[in-house]
Amino acid sequence: MRTALITVASAARREHLERQRRVIAELADDIVRVEAWLDETPPDGVAEAGTLTVLVPPGPHGLRVGEGRNRAADAAIAAGAELLVFLDVDCLPGPDLLPAYRAATRAHPDAVLCGAVTYLSSVQRPENLDDLPFLTRPHRARPALGPGETRRATDREYDLFWSLSFAVTPATWDRIGGFHPGYEGYGAEDTDLAWSARAAGVEMQWVGGADAYHQWHPVSSPPWQHLDDILRNGGTFFERWGAWPMGGWLDAFAAAGAIERRGDGWVRVR
Known part of the structure; x- marks a missing residue:
């Protein structure tokens, strides 16, 4: 099963990309490697031998x-x-x-497949593939199954979809339609893809053993630097689906007095 491993990157994540490249090289697997660069131009030396590089510059509101x-x-x-x-x-x-993703594909060729993700702490900086299994601690907000196990997601669990790690066949990707291009900057494109899959009758499967490890970087909660993106992308989502995503963030911003509900929408007040 000829497999592509796809990553989107920017200069802000160059160090993480380099570590990811080193670990992927250890997989010793015959894959199609594709990297999409999201800045205006890729930095000198970004291309890696044997890797397909695609340039997708930012839109007026941020990274696409x-x-x-x-x-x-x-x-x-x-x-x-x-x-x-x-x-x-x-x-x-x-x-x-x-x-794990290949085995799940053979069992569920028409599904979106989602593996578990472990969030590494700031002091965990693995450099080798063999280090990773000892660090496995899947995020508790998503199902974590044993190796070789799969479970079909419930309708409500489509809201738990993350694009951090997932897999589909080209036929299923075409059936979903890919990511909606109307989202720029932070937020909502993941939930939109999941809702598009559900609307198209595409099942989602949780996959045990397909573990990924999220490298640490600073975050804020709620993400104040992304407030305008969340309102804009949330509005786009509402226009498409009649509901607002990222409800936890919106509630936190509202509690802090930064936004307020007006009619069916949210408006920034400071």
Whole structure:
């Protein structure tokens, strides 16, 4: 099963990308490697031998993460990929990630496949593939199954979809339609993809053993630096689906007096 490993990257995550590249090299697997670069131009020396590089510059409101994944998927399919594995630039693939996704694909060829993600702490900086299994501690907000196990997601669990690590066949990707290109900057494109899958009757499967490891970086809660993105992208989502995503963040911003509800929408007041 010819497999593509797809990552979107930017200069801000160059160090994480380099560590991801080193770990992927240890997989010793015959894969189609595709990297979508989201800045205006890729920095000198970003291209890696044997890797397809796609440039997707920012839009007027920020990085086009979803569109970057779309174009990288197009490149992977054109190169003959039979399975598309999307891995966030912050994530390192565990030693069994690709075999687990391939096995799940054989069992559920028409599904979106989602592996577990471990969030590493600031002091955990693994440099080798063999280090990763000892650090496994899947995020508690998502199901974590044993190796070789799969479970179909409930309708409500589509809201738990993360693009940090997932896999689909090209036929299923085409059925979903990929990421909606109307999202720029932070937020909502993941939930939109999941809702598009659900609306198209595509099942989602949780996959045991397909572990990924999210490299640490500073975060804020709620993410104040992304407030305008959340309101804009949340509004786009509402126009498409009649509901607002990222409700936890919106409630936190409202509690702090930064936004307020007006009619069906949210408005920034400071």
